[in-house]
Amino acid sequence: MENNGWSEFEIGAMLRSFEGPATNIATTHTEDRNYSASNSFTASVADWRIEKPVFNKDYCIDCQFCWIYCPDMSIISRDKKMIGVDMDHCKGCGICVEVCPTNPKSLLMFQEQHDDEVALAEWPEKETKEK
Amino acid sequence: MSEIKKIKNLKEFSTSADRFEGANLLCPGCAHSIIVREVLNATNDDLILSAATGCLEVCTAVYPYTSWDASWIHIGFENGSTAVAGAEAMHKALKRKGRLKQDRDPKFVSFAGDGASYDIGFQWISGCFERGHNMMHVVLDNEVYANTGGQRSSSTPIGSSATTSPAGRISYGEKKNKKDMLAIMAAHGSPYVAQVAPNKWKNMIKAIQHGFEAEGPVFINAMSACTTEWKFAPEDTIAISDLATDSLVFPLYEIIDGQKLNITYRPKNVVPVEEYLAAQGRFKHLFKDQYKYLIKEWQERVDQKWDYLQRREEASV
Numbered sequence: 001m002e003n004n005g006w007s008e009f010e011i012g013a014m015l016r017s018f019e020g021p022a023t024n025i026a027t028t029h030t031e032d033r034n035y036s037a038s039n040s041f042t043a044s045v046a047d048w049r050i051e052k053p054v055f056n057k058d059y060c061i062d063c064q065f066c067w068i069y070c071p072d073m074s075i076i077s078r079d080k081k082m083i084g085v086d087m088d089h090c091k092g093c094g095i096c097v098e099v100c101p102t103n104p105k106s107l108l109m110f111q112e113q114h115d116d117e118v119a120l121a122e123w124p125e126k127e128t129k130e131k
Numbered sequence: 132m133s134e135i136k137k138i139k140n141l142k143e144f145s146t147s148a149d150r151f152e153g154a155n156l157l158c159p160g161c162a163h164s165i166i167v168r169e170v171l172n173a174t175n176d177d178l179i180l181s182a183a184t185g186c187l188e189v190c191t192a193v194y195p196y197t198s199w200d201a202s203w204i205h206i207g208f209e210n211g212s213t214a215v216a217g218a219e220a221m222h223k224a225l226k227r228k229g230r231l232k233q234d235r236d237p238k239f240v241s242f243a244g245d246g247a248s249y250d251i252g253f254q255w256i257s258g259c260f261e262r263g264h265n266m267m268h269v270v271l272d273n274e275v276y277a278n279t280g281g282q283r284s285s286s287t288p289i290g291s292s293a294t295t296s297p298a299g300r301i302s303y304g305e306k307k308n309k310k311d312m313l314a315i316m317a318a319h320g321s322p323y324v325a326q327v328a329p330n331k332w333k334n335m336i337k338a339i340q341h342g343f344e345a346e347g348p349v350f351i352n353a354m355s356a357c358t359t360e361w362k363f364a365p366e367d368t369i370a371i372s373d374l375a376t377d378s379l380v381f382p383l384y385e386i387i388d389g390q391k392l393n394i395t396y397r398p399k400n401v402v403p404v405e406e407y408l409a410a411q412g413r414f415k416h417l418f419k420d421q422y423k424y425l426i427k428e429w430q431e432r433v434d435q436k437w438d439y440l441q442r443r444e445e446a447s448v
Contacts, residue, residue, distance in 0.1 A: 004195075017200045037195075039152060041198075048159065064141045064145040068165075068332050071160060077146070095160055
């Protein structure tokens with residue numbers, strides 16, 4: 001979307017979230033929606049991140065705690081399964097890692113420039129509880 | 132009447148398609164969007180929404196972007212609730228005259244921060260509740276004017292350091308207790324008034340769905356832990372919310388028809404208030420010797436309130 005100067009601003013503005021008619025949005029997932037250029041879904045806040053969450057599906061039990069507590073709609077869940085992290089909208093807050101109940105955690109924070117494959121290779125082992 | 136969305140467990144809930152989009156400009160770890168998601172996902176019906184000026188509004192509608200996938204309006208600081216009430220009145224009138232193109236009853240929800248509800252928008256909300264619009268008002272209660280830099284609001288609790296009530300050598304910060312907004316709104320004769328927290332999602336969904344089913348103005352006070360103004364790390368939002376609900380600083384309860392009070396969440400292990408205070412930067416001065424007596428007062432106040440709620444529940448008045 002083109003950026004306008006202050007003088008071109010309208011006093012009241014109406015923005016459309018979708019191109020064309022949009023019905024039953026509540027049951028349509030992101031990939032099937034026809035977003036307009038003024039929907040913030042088309043924007044990215046990836047440059048806010050210092051650390052990024054990396055998802056290791058080997059340990060995930062699909063509890064969906066990360067999905068419910070993600071403030072940025074960045075945990076992608078389909079058919080009751082967690083399938084990944086939306087890296088365009090994740091701000092790297094780390095809530096998903098904090099609420100992950102598995103041992104070892106199935107989501108961990110790594111530095112933004114860290115390679116995902118390397119991160120998965122150096123995933124920590126299961127911690128044994130001290131008795 | 133439309134069907135209630137069935138949400139048995141979190142897995143089933145996770146099949147919902149969000150109607151609130153990412154790349155909004157809320158702080159990382161902000162509880163506002165967790166609350167908004169839980170409210171919007173509690174129904175599959177069409178939504179007519181508004182937001183009063185506040186963090187939520189300025190961050191989700193930054194021209195040329197909008198983060199809302201439903202009809203949403205922002206007008207002023209004070210009149211977010213009346214904008215929705217107006218839409219609701221229009222819907223009712225058009226329906227009566229048979230001029231609606233579709234026979235779909237939307238849900239009317241207005242979002243506002245504690246500043247726009249407890250202080251600035253109070254008269255407008257009171258008006259909406261007095262007129263009995265069929266709407267829901269959700270307060271995102273972060274106990275401070277976070278959008279403008281952390282000034283105290285009438286929701287700010289005692290001892291909290293805000294920019295207009297700073298703690299220092301002479302003062303321990305905010306000196307007035309939090310306004311009991313729930314009692315005020317229940318006294319309006321609202322069919323459903325509830326206090327909820329995003330970390331207790333099931334409790335919250337139940338309250339929201341109950342609110343959607345109720346005929347008349349519904350008031351929801353949702354605790355929104357603010358990482359910037361409460362001063363804690365962004366990843367601790369849920370942990371802090373857990374401390375707030377488990378220490379009973381923020382008890383979860385509902386009042387039906389302005390009369391019957393039910394406690395909706397009873398913590399298994401009650402945490403001392405001190406732990407909740409210690410976790411946040413806005414209370415750190417309370418741990419100086421000079422102000423330590425305030426922690427004891429805090430605990431007494433919280434115990435007293437919990438005792439009162441329990442007695443009211445028992446007497447069912």
